[in-house]
Amino acid sequence: MKYSSIPSAQTVVYNCKANGINNIVISPGSRNAPLTIGFSEDPSFNCYSIVDERCAAFFALGIAQQSKKPVALLCSSGSALLNYYPAIAEAYYSDIPLVIITADRPPHKIDIGDGQTIRQENVFQNHIGYSANLKLDIRNTNPLGLGDTEGSQQVSIQRYNEEELLKALNIAFQDKMPVHINVPFEEPLYGVVGKPLMLTIGAVRKEQENPFVEDLDEFIKLWNTAKRKMILVGVHDPSHEVQELLDSVANDPSVIVFTETTSNLHHPNFFGSIDSIIAPIEKSKDKEELFQKLRPEILLTFGGLIVSKKIKAFLRKFTPEHHWHIDPKKANNTFFCLSHHFKVQPIQFFEVFNGGLVSQPSNYFSFWNSVKKGYQVKRQEYMAQIPFSDMLAFHHIFKNVPNGYQLQLANSSTIRYAQLFDLDPSLHVFCNRGTSGIDGSTSTAIGASIVHEDPTLFITGDLSFFYDSNALWNNHIRSDFRIIVLNNEGGGIFRILPGQEDTENFETFFETVHHMDASHLCQMYQMEYQMAENEKELDMALTSFFGKSDKPKLLEIKTPRVLNNKILLSYFDFIS
Structure with missing residues (x-):
């Protein structure tokens, strides 16, 4: 050597x-x-x-x-x-x-x-x-x-x-x-040289989990007397242990648990599409009364950054009396009302906390659960009547992802669309939400696929994909790696954000309109390429897309640039 x-x-x-x-x-x-x-x-x-x-x-x-x-x-x-x-x-x-x-x-x-x-x-x-x-x-x-x-x-x-x-x-x-x-x-x-030097090798201190010694009696008393408690989970790695501990808390009628696609936690009582709850309230003539009804007395958070802008805006205006955050290192004051930081892993916290909890009679969960069931029905109705678009494409994609896949999501429109759908609990979902940039999503997904046992699906928008196209200059891509590119010929999210206007300046400097596709990149990097431009073609493509192959595959879905934002915004009107 x-x-x-x-x-x-x-x-x-x-x-x-x-x-x-x-x-x-x-x-x-x-x-x-x-x-x-x-x-x-x-x-x-x-x-x-x-x-x-x-x-x-x-x-x-x-x-x-x-x-x-x-x-x-x-x-x-x-x-x-x-x-x-x-x-x-x-x-x-x-x-x-x-x-x-x-x-x-x-x-x-x-x-x-x-x-x-x-x-x-x-x-x-x-x-x-x-x-x-x-x-x-x-x-x-x-x-x-x-x-x-x-x-x-x-x-x-x-x-x-x-x-x-x-x-x-x-x-x-x-x-x-x-x-x-x-x-x-x-x-x-x-x-x-043929022989190594005689060097002193320093051994790092391996991570040790310190015992949780904080007295929770006063916090448990506050929790047990409150009629409205909200648990909000951000980015969180899949964990059976945390799932089981949180399941028991979710059966309390005075508790609602808001999760996100990146939370990797699932339960029939959890609220997985936060914006589908809050957007209709924003449009209601009784929004002040409804927001007060949703406002928690105690907010308990753990996990990384929150995707939903609507839950952040709501909790910043209708602040809870107490906000507790669980994390061994840091507690972001996201809602400007942080009152206590439990410096411990969530699993250690709930192992102690759950032992003292008593269910509190309340209609907090039942009322908002009826709202959730209502929008779930309306969402199905809406999907059945909208034309081909980003939203309908995501609906078909998530119905067809095989169980057990690792799901890597790009930022911007991709992660926000994913928030609106119920994903199978067997999927492990990841997204770069530390800084939430569009750069590097493809490279991250390829790196993650190297060490993940199950196959990986990466879903991305066109700008994010083309921005990181050098990610494909890589000799380590597995043959079971799959990419889906939603190509709406520009930065579609800018048509959703405030300030959207149909002008040449907007299309050039914000939306960044283009007419590229991924076919030539796939040819250059030896990936199988498929393309769908309507619902029928998409359904046909998805029937074979996840099958075994000798090469990684990319499916490009072309959707109407000027229609997607209207369909998404109309969704919130429809479920209202």
């Missing part, structure tokens, strides 16, 4: 290996050659080559999202690492551990006019758990060979580098945060 001749390169590789970081996503370059040699020559690492650094970072994020372990990213110096930033921000806000390893020039070569030299130290400081700026090995710090204290200086540098690495890796493992390790290298870069 070959090893880089540079001590700091060996140190980084050894520490990753010793601490179980075995997935390495490498973008090609010269300055990172010492690290690339170290990782790629060691068979204990799974090395993935992704040329585009932005795609590489989201690809790594997808792997970490599913494996729940840190994934390492490796790139060259200069502008390369700046392309990591969108995925780093997403990882930061989604609590996903990435270890970003960037090669750098020696300090004395920064700001002297050389190419691909930028100020890399602490470049991600606003969205990173820790920045470890390693020191240049002594063999390169003195290019003229002057001085006689190289040995002692190198020992000091080695000790410093090891300590910095350990700090960074501990934060990645313990706090589930991205960390940055910046490693300066001087040429020559490609030197190798």
Whole structure:
């Protein structure tokens, strides 16, 4: 086996290996050659080559999202690492551990006019758990060979580098945060040795679940006396344990549980389409009275960011008396009324909390459940009468997704349409809701599919898909990977948001009208391509789309650009 001749390169590789970081996503370059040699020559690492650094970072994020372990990213110096930033921000806000390893020039070569030299130290400081700026090995710090204290200086540098690495890796493992390790290298870069150096390997502290010791008596008393309690769940990984604990709470007539597509929680008593409850109230002449009737005395939240803008607007205006949030790290004051933060995992909280609960007589659940049943009937009626559109396409897609699939959703219109439908509980649903950007959704889905046992379906809009088309420049796409692109020839969500108008400026600078399709991309990247332009073609395509194949498949659904927003907005009128 070959090893880089540079001590700091060996140190980084050894520490990753010793601490179980075995997935390495490498973008090609010269300055990172010492690290690339170290990782790629060691068979204990799974090395993935992704040329585009932005795609590489989201690809790594997808792997970490599913494996729940840190994934390492490796790139060259200069502008390369700046392309990591969108995925780093997403990882930061989604609590996903990435270890970003960037090669750098020696300090004395920064700001002297050389190419691909930028100020890399602490470049991600606003969205990173820790920045470890390693020191240049002594063999390169003195290019003229002057001085006689190289040995002692190198020992000091080695000790410093090891300590910095350990700090960074501990934060990645313990706090589930991205960390940055910046490693300066001087040429020559490609030197190798047959035997490794004798290095000290630091072991990270493995994550430990602290016992929940907070006294809940007063909180349970408040809960048991309240007539209106709302539980709202944001982004949440599938969990049978949390599901079972929440099921018992949901049987209380004074409790309503609002979930989202990304909550991965299902129960007949849960309210899974939040906007279908709130939108009709907004249109009612009795909206003040109805909103007061929906207003909870206690709001209990857990999980990540909330998709529904309507529930956020409602709870910010009709604030609960108490808002409690459950999360071991952070509590976003999303509704501007946060009163208590339980710093614990939801499963630990409910194991204690449920033991003291007493059901409270109330019509809170029964009233809103009757509203839910009403809109469910009306939704079926509406689907039966609307023309071909985004909404009808989603209706057919979700009826046909096989059980057990991983479902990766792009942001913007895709995730918001998904909120309106009831998905099968066997589906595992994910979406980049940390920053909620359209960039990187395809790359994330492909990375996630690598480590997920079941097949993956990725649903996306056209702008998001074309924006991240380099994601397909990837030799790791499984043959059972499926993509559905809703192509309405522009940013359809801008026709739904306030400010929509039929002008040339709007179509050019907001909606971004185009006439592209995905057929040529599929031909270039050797994917099977299907296209549907009406309901009959869509139904026919879906009958074979999920079948076994030798190549990944893409289904492009073309819908009417100027009709989709009218059909969606009319849906809320119809169910009202």
